[in-house]
Amino acid sequence: MSTQADAAAGTGVAPVPGPRRVALVGNPNTGKTTLFNRLCGLRHKTSNFPGTTQEARIGAVRGGAGPEVHLVDLPGVYSIELELPESEVCRRVLAGQLAAPGEAPGEPDAVCVVLDATNLPRNLVLAGEVLRRRLPTVVAVNMIDLARRRGLSPDAVVLARELGCPVVLVSARTGEGLERPGELLDLATIPTHTPPGTQDGVEAWAERIALAALSQPTPHAPGRRPLSDRMDALLLHPVSGTLVFALVMAGLFAAVFKVATYPMDWIDAIFTHAGGLVHAVLPEGLLGELVSEGVVAGVGATVVFLPQICLLFFLISMLEDTGYLARAAMAMDRVLRPFGLPGHAFVPLLSSHACALPGIMAARGVPDRRDRLATILVAPFMTCSARLPVYVLVTGVLFPRSPLLASAAFVGAYALGIVAGLASALIARRTVLRGPARPMVMELPSYKVPSLRTSLLTTWDRGFMFLKKAGTNILAICVVLWWLGAFPHVDPPARAVELREQAAALVASPDPSGPDPVALRAEADRLESAHAKARSLIGRMGRAVSPVFEPLGCDWRLTVGVLASFAAREVFVSTMAVLVVGEEDFEEEGVLRAITSATRDDGHTPVFTTATAASILVFFVLAMQCLPTLVVTARETGHSKWALLQFGWMSAVAYALALVVFQGLRAAGVS
Amino acid sequence: MPMGDWQFWLVTAIAVLAAALVARAALPPRFLPRFLRRRKGTRAPLTVGGKPVGGERR
Numbered sequence: 001m002s003t004q005a006d007a008a009a010g011t012g013v014a015p016v017p018g019p020r021r022v023a024l025v026g027n028p029n030t031g032k033t034t035l036f037n038r039l040c041g042l043r044h045k046t047s048n049f050p051g052t053t054q055e056a057r058i059g060a061v062r063g064g065a066g067p068e069v070h071l072v073d074l075p076g077v078y079s080i081e082l083e084l085p086e087s088e089v090c091r092r093v094l095a096g097q098l099a100a101p102g103e104a105p106g107e108p109d110a111v112c113v114v115l116d117a118t119n120l121p122r123n124l125v126l127a128g129e130v131l132r133r134r135l136p137t138v139v140a141v142n143m144i145d146l147a148r149r150r151g152l153s154p155d156a157v158v159l160a161r162e163l164g165c166p167v168v169l170v171s172a173r174t175g176e177g178l179e180r181p182g183e184l185l186d187l188a189t190i191p192t193h194t195p196p197g198t199q200d201g202v203e204a205w206a207e208r209i210a211l212a213a214l215s216q217p218t219p220h221a222p223g224r225r226p227l228s229d230r231m232d233a234l235l236l237h238p239v240s241g242t243l244v245f246a247l248v249m250a251g252l253f254a255a256v257f258k259v260a261t262y263p264m265d266w267i268d269a270i271f272t273h274a275g276g277l278v279h280a281v282l283p284e285g286l287l288g289e290l291v292s293e294g295v296v297a298g299v300g301a302t303v304v305f306l307p308q309i310c311l312l313f314f315l316i317s318m319l320e321d322t323g324y325l326a327r328a329a330m331a332m333d334r335v336l337r338p339f340g341l342p343g344h345a346f347v348p349l350l351s352s353h354a355c356a357l358p359g360i361m362a363a364r365g366v367p368d369r370r371d372r373l374a375t376i377l378v379a380p381f382m383t384c385s386a387r388l389p390v391y392v393l394v395t396g397v398l399f400p401r402s403p404l405l406a407s408a409a410f411v412g413a414y415a416l417g418i419v420a421g422l423a424s425a426l427i428a429r430r431t432v433l434r435g436p437a438r439p440m441v442m443e444l445p446s447y448k449v450p451s452l453r454t455s456l457l458t459t460w461d462r463g464f465m466f467l468k469k470a471g472t473n474i475l476a477i478c479v480v481l482w483w484l485g486a487f488p489h490v491d492p493p494a495r496a497v498e499l500r501e502q503a504a505a506l507v508a509s510p511d512p513s514g515p516d517p518v519a520l521r522a523e524a525d526r527l528e529s530a531h532a533k534a535r536s537l538i539g540r541m542g543r544a545v546s547p548v549f550e551p552l553g554c555d556w557r558l559t560v561g562v563l564a565s566f567a568a569r570e571v572f573v574s575t576m577a578v579l580v581v582g583e584e585d586f587e588e589e590g591v592l593r594a595i596t597s598a599t600r601d602d603g604h605t606p607v608f609t610t611a612t613a614a615s616i617l618v619f620f621v622l623a624m625q626c627l628p629t630l631v632v633t634a635r636e637t638g639h640s641k642w643a644l645l646q647f648g649w650m651s652a653v654a655y656a657l658a659l660v661v662f663q664g665l666r667a668a669g670v671s
Numbered sequence: 672m673p674m675g676d677w678q679f680w681l682v683t684a685i686a687v688l689a690a691a692l693v694a695r696a697a698l699p700p701r702f703l704p705r706f707l708r709r710r711k712g713t714r715a716p717l718t719v720g721g722k723p724v725g726g727e728r729r
Contacts, residue, residue, distance in 0.1 A: 285676070285678045286673075286676065286678040286679055286681075286682045287678045287681060287682060290682045290685065472692065472696075473692070473693065473696045475689075476688075476689035476690070476692040476693045476696075477689070477693055479685055479686055479689035480686055480689050480690050480693060482686075483682060483683065483686035486682075487672055488672050489672070489673060631699050
């Protein structure tokens, strides 16, 4: 690490012993997370900073001279002095007012400021703000490989002299300058200079240092624009940019559908075998039924979607790392503007595709109050990851033999959510939120080769969080639903008793021309199970509410599924599994097939007819079925009336459109 | 209800625990009894050299 030695020498200050806790600070798109992953690998945990929805990643770094270092990855910010949630988190962590979960409160022992080597003037403004805090600091000038390719050569010694702290030139993507990761953080020292305190002063200071540290860029060949400019011309063009965006999204979802099928089948088979194993190991009775029908079937029905969720986040992470997603945001700005939403709304709406909660919190970055309210109100229309299991299940029912059509329906569901959100924004901005919109200003990150390591670690994080949810909340909901579906015990129906007697008589005196006693017993089992479920506590609740959802094609089972999903959308699939398993033999055909082939009380009409599946899909795209989102909406808007408006509007739109779809398909002869 | 079956009481106890977990995850703290509420995150006043500092922007 010659660069480190040079930089440390440049300050004239010897490195202090390794810090215990280091905060990682940087602008967005500086490769901060890639550096975190390079330093910590899998030795990290993800949670939220207490009392915030800002994600906190804490990793352990080994290999330094001192004791083990805990590295805290702070949100990417342009300034720590802004009144934005992510800036506040950075400010409070650096001030010792906020600690990540599991960490003792107090100022960090050191700060590592990550700068983008291709954009030093702006990045140095943040470095100046951090240096003013007088904490032991080391500056990592990242993406040095990219800078060199562009003819930029930042001088680490000049930078270290001007900043008054050690400076290291690194490439988190290739590992350059990070051969011994722990040593980087051991270099932190208290800065020898204090940057100016005013905003204008620090900007001029940053400009001066950048000029001093950067050699002149290599001039481009005359008459030929740089490749990034030519790519921007294509990706930001109103027609080609939108076309590329549509193609990228369609390709992404087609890949998710096609590739994830194989691991999904494996997971389904594992849970199917687990159900059989439980029956074999546990004594016969209620406990065995709880484990096999409640826990294994219910959790298995959710976990089976893990490959699709992992693949989706992996591909999105790769796209983000290339710098394309920011271009997509610019391309989409033209689409948002006619609907009364500012360009600033794109980031909250894009975040809402993972989860509406961070999306709504990100709306704090929308400067105008009316714009912010409109963004918050429509954010839950965007398809969050909790809807994915329902989409996969229902599109599979609609197009069982065509993955291409199923993926088209999947993309259509995403598009419907976006269209409904934009239309709702337009209505809101012309009625309750009338007023002008502000123009969008956004910095486009450099194009980069995506980091496989970063994408894999992001995928691991998201997959682990999904499994954690399936292993806690969804497991708990499955247990409760199983109990409500198992009691009270009722006498078997007369027809089932009759079939059993008939089967017993046939076994006692076989009749080759008569019915098969095994088939008679299977039919008696099905009738008994359906009778018991229909008269259980949950069956009675479902029947009481089912008149509301009958016009959408729902029977009592689907009604219970829809109601249960108001706790969390993905619970719908688990609920259907718990309600169906017992009536259908899932040990032979797998949980998902058992759900899709389940029949209603009459024994022959499928629970999911084509019209019902389409209606359910539309309902889940549009309905507000997330209690935490309503709570956050009320908190962020400062009044529960906005949460009530959001719930009422989304529920009404979802019900009305699902009704139109179901009744329309029925009228067209589609059952 | 199969009151005489020990397994009934066991699965009922598990279901009650599960219902408490669901309520804890889904409901705002003010609607929950005290023992079900999540513990608040760690916060500490800003100090420099052991002395409190005022005027810090929040």
